[in-house]
Amino acid sequence: MRILVVGSGAREHAVLRTLVKERSRIMHDLFVVGGNPGIWEIAEAARLDADDCALAESDIQGIIKFTQQKKIELVIIGPEAPLDAGIVDALHAQNSSLLVFGPTKAAAKLESSKIFAKEIMRSANISTAKAWECSTVEEVKKVLNELEQMGSSHFVVKADDLAAGKGVVVAQNVADALSHAEKYLVDEKKVLVEEYMQGPEFSLFFICDGQRAIPLMPAQDFKRIFDNDEGPNTGGMGSYAPLDWLPNSAVNWATDNIATPVLNEMKKHGTPFVGVLFAGLMYTRTGIKVIEFNVRFGDPETQVVLEALKTPLSKIATLAAKGELEKLEELTWSSEHFCNIVLTSAHYPESSSKGDVIKGISQAEAKGAVILHAGTAFTGADVGQLVTNGGRVLSVLARGKDLKTARDRAYNYARMVTFQGAQMRGDIALRAANDQISI
Numbered sequence: 001m002r003i004l005v006v007g008s009g010a011r012e013h014a015v016l017r018t019l020v021k022e023r024s025r026i027m028h029d030l031f032v033v034g035g036n037p038g039i040w041e042i043a044e045a046a047r048l049d050a051d052d053c054a055l056a057e058s059d060i061q062g063i064i065k066f067t068q069q070k071k072i073e074l075v076i077i078g079p080e081a082p083l084d085a086g087i088v089d090a091l092h093a094q095n096s097s098l099l100v101f102g103p104t105k106a107a108a109k110l111e112s113s114k115i116f117a118k119e120i121m122r123s124a125n126i127s128t129a130k131a132w133e134c135s136t137v138e139e140v141k142k143v144l145n146e147l148e149q150m151g152s153s154h155f156v157v158k159a160d161d162l163a164a165g166k167g168v169v170v171a172q173n174v175a176d177a178l179s180h181a182e183k184y185l186v187d188e189k190k191v192l193v194e195e196y197m198q199g200p201e202f203s204l205f206f207i208c209d210g211q212r213a214i215p216l217m218p219a220q221d222f223k224r225i226f227d228n229d230e231g232p233n234t235g236g237m238g239s240y241a242p243l244d245w246l247p248n249s250a251v252n253w254a255t256d257n258i259a260t261p262v263l264n265e266m267k268k269h270g271t272p273f274v275g276v277l278f279a280g281l282m283y284t285r286t287g288i289k290v291i292e293f294n295v296r297f298g299d300p301e302t303q304v305v306l307e308a309l310k311t312p313l314s315k316i317a318t319l320a321a322k323g324e325l326e327k328l329e330e331l332t333w334s335s336e337h338f339c340n341i342v343l344t345s346a347h348y349p350e351s352s353s354k355g356d357v358i359k360g361i362s363q364a365e366a367k368g369a370v371i372l373h374a375g376t377a378f379t380g381a382d383v384g385q386l387v388t389n390g391g392r393v394l395s396v397l398a399r400g401k402d403l404k405t406a407r408d409r410a411y412n413y414a415r416m417v418t419f420q421g422a423q424m425r426g427d428i429a430l431r432a433a434n435d436q437i438s439i
């Protein structure tokens, strides 16, 4: 199959690595728009005929032309920005038979507007935090004061639109929550104030074809920069799967009570959802509740989930894009455990460092590590030296018969990879490995 993947992170590296692993059964020609040095080892950077420059993720017209020139059969979109920009609509407008794995712009609103997502959840009767939509600072203040009087210990304020992971604050006092709201209440934008929920969080991806939702293996990610979930939010510092602490019934429950009703509601709206519906979930004392929806694979959870997947991803994405998921046999999974440690560059997430020389990758790979690239680049003309080129630099993965083994291996491998100012969390999957997560 001729497959084009759009995106430049470790998530897209994981998607392409998964497609490469299928090659013993299905032969693919793999192309990427974006990419990084790790990805370019396994997929060809997309360039238009008679053009030396690699295509950019934002160049939708160029991407359409490329799919025509190279007779691409399936397109898989990694990040949310091109989805929100309408890449799926544009590809379909040009060629209605092209298989595109991702939602239309209208369906991608489940991620690009938190207010829209809440409306869908309200209509579909899905359990989630209570929320108040506010257009002014006075409205926010009133809701926050009421929540304080009712004894709330934390105050959750969310920007309505995409904010690159920075739109949500969980503040310990009203003043901090209010000042976050003020930042986002500009240009007639709105914010949501939410009821504060507590409990372990997990991520569940559903493969969707507009009507049916097939759950993948649940995973957990770690969003804060420092151990014990301290410090600012990041794009994700690590992940593991499967989740032994999650009751077996949770995935079926979430499919029947969250994903399927969302798909029905989206269909009713005239905006059927195709692609990955990513539910950020919390196991609260009163049951599983939705924290948020995203409309694409999550990063860094995808790295562990796809490493465990045995069913060919190309088949899953093809059937989803065709609206034929009823033809998909039950997914098969590895019985092993997987752990991913993210290495970030100095000063992340406030800023990031570029050009720091990265060493030790081949030594770690020789021991069994799977290393997926994100913010890396080559310096120099020909051979070049691998250096950092962004905040999240690498995902370092290991597998094991149990989580503790996978985790120990992942940390051993991660310590073998070095660069100036490298940061990693020391407690990825620690509580789960020690059986300390209770629900």
Ligand code: AMP
Binding pocket: 129, 156, 158, 168, 170, 194, 195, 196, 197, 198, 201, 223, 280, 291, 292
């Ligand atoms: P989001 O971008 O909506 O996933 O929010 C980022 C993080 O903020 C989540 O992973 C949660 O840890 C936290 N969070 C969001 N909403 C709530 C809520 N209503 N109650 C408690 N924590 C929340």
Ligand code: GLY
Binding pocket: 221, 235, 236, 294, 297, 298, 299, 300, 301
């Ligand atoms: N892991 C969270 C995200 O991809 O947004």
